[in-house]
């Protein structure tokens with residue numbers, strides 16, 4: 001483990017790391033500030049990072065401002081995770097020519113290093129690996145893009161108000177699934193990063209960096225920082241949430257949520273693990289036709305359309321589908337939770353509906369309903 | 377024989393028909409694939425019906441139009457309404473909830489010259505409509521795709537999920553969440569190609585209500601953002617003010 005880590009200086013080290021990545025032919029993508037929020041976009045050098053900027057979040061609320069320090073990675077989570085890099089919002093997946101030959105458009109993916117991926121988003125891409133390419137069903141388009149991705153994770157020192165990864169067991173520090181991971185430390189007059197490798201590619205890059213051996217006090221500081229970040233989270237998911245949602249099928253609470261829910265689908269669109277799409281065939285006057293895949297959501301009525309109509313027309317049924325799939329049925333389907341605790345669905349919901357708060361209400365309702373001299 | 381296309385105008389501004397002329401790259405190909413049998417904005421040539429496809433712009437606003445739309449329907453195998461006027465009544469439907477006589481006197485020097493109905497209503501209130509294209513004006517890509525679908529015997533499938541979906545597909549940062557700007561996107565149908573939010577403005581609702589518009593919950597959020605009642609009312613009272621979901625919400629905020 002220690003062999004796989006290094007201490008690098010904040011400015012010179014980051015600059016060198018980006019240069020090494022670019023030297024190896026990677027497009028470099030990282031945090032950028034745009035239209036009032038932090039998002040992921042191309043970065044040319046470490047100078048492009050929104051250093052010192054932080055995001056305040058709440059239900060339906062995101063604002064960027066200057067933080068109290070000049071650290072790089074406190075309290076920022078890009079609007080969307082890695083989803084669109086491995087699974088574009090819409091694309092042609094087949095082309096039909098007028099002689100009826102069918103071709104599959106090539107995936108154009110230049111090797112891309114994403115810089116500053118949070119533990120929750122690393123966990124989310126691991127979930128996608130199961131969803132999109134667990135044998136025997138492999139989505140070749142996903143696989144091509146995923147294999148072109150190099151993940152440089154960064155441990156969270158200061159979480160957002162909407163984060164709850166600690167209760168989902170996915171953060172605040174990344175443990176697996178990355179090529180390189182950074183821990184930003186700025187104690188005792190030094191500012192830099194512990195860099196650890198999590199893959200062969202990561203180890204190769206690490207070997208090219210000018211750094212120093214990691215000291216014990218830095219390891220201790222890293223651990224303390226992770227504990228503090230976890231302790232700072234004010235939101236959490238009930239530990240038994242999977243069984244709570246499974247038992248809440250007939251709860252009156254779904255109607256209560258639906259009275260506030262806009263069925264706008266923002267939550268599913270920003271969720272880094274929601275994977276649903278719709279497929280449409282289109283054609284042009286020149287005789288060509290193509291098949292298009294586009295992100296879809298269980299909040300859309302057509303999503304559950306079968307012969308005769310949609311299965312989930314009512315808003316309560318659609319909200320219930322989202323929440324029970326993420327937190328309950330995902331376990332049956334993929335053997336894990338579909339929620340990594342990133343809190344995006346809370347911050348980017350225009351009316352601030354909070355999946356953790358709704359889960360606590362459902363849990364409390366069940367608790368009250370449990371018979372004291374139970375026979376079931 | 378090429379299918380015959382007709383384009384009709386009722387009470388409207390011509391903007392939706394203009395979208396067809398605006399198809400530039402595709403226009404020649406379309407003109408090649410169909411016989412443009414009736415399209416006064418483009419050509420004085422006209423061929424008698426029946427027509428295979430009629431695109432109908434505008435709302436029914438006068439007694440004459442009320443008769444004329446029946447004639448158009450009789451002559452058309454497929455009737456597609458285009459735009460906010462034809463599908464919801466348009467901005468002129470603001471008069472529907474007011475005293476028509478008083479309005480006429482306030483606007484016209486000789487109100488007795490005006491032979492108009494007290495309401496402006498969508499085409500579907502008068503005749504059967506096969507497909508509708510929303511928007512003020514309609515979206516060029518939706519128009520072309522609908523024509524392609526009809527010409528090749530495929531079912532047109534305009535989506536009516538929220539405008540928010542278009543924001544997220546495009547990667548647009550939500551203006552309501554990041555700036556507190558009231559936005560009708562969560563209750564408005566997708567289709568415009570994310571025009572307003574992508575330039576940092578709230579959605580004006582010109583594509584009309586989405587498939588399940590929870591206008592009350594959105595109005596409650598506007599209130600939270602500090603928007604006044606009268607402004608909330610006016611937000612819903614735009615180009616699709618007479619679409620039932622929006623008309624009801626306008627009433628809840630003082631008509």
Ligand code: SF4
Nearest residue numbers: 271339340342343345
């Ligand atoms: S359900 Fe919400 S908190 Fe969980 S992973 Fe999705 S967006 Fe993040």
Ligand code: SF4
Nearest residue numbers: 274275276298322325
């Ligand atoms: S929650 Fe809805 S959109 Fe997300 S993966 Fe499940 S069914 Fe799909």
Ligand code: SF4
Nearest residue numbers: 261262264265267349
């Ligand atoms: S929970 Fe929020 S983001 Fe999700 S559909 Fe409802 S209103 Fe939209």
Ligand code: SF4
Nearest residue numbers: 540543550551559561
């Ligand atoms: S800007 Fe408007 S349309 Fe876009 S996500 Fe926000 S509320 Fe929805």
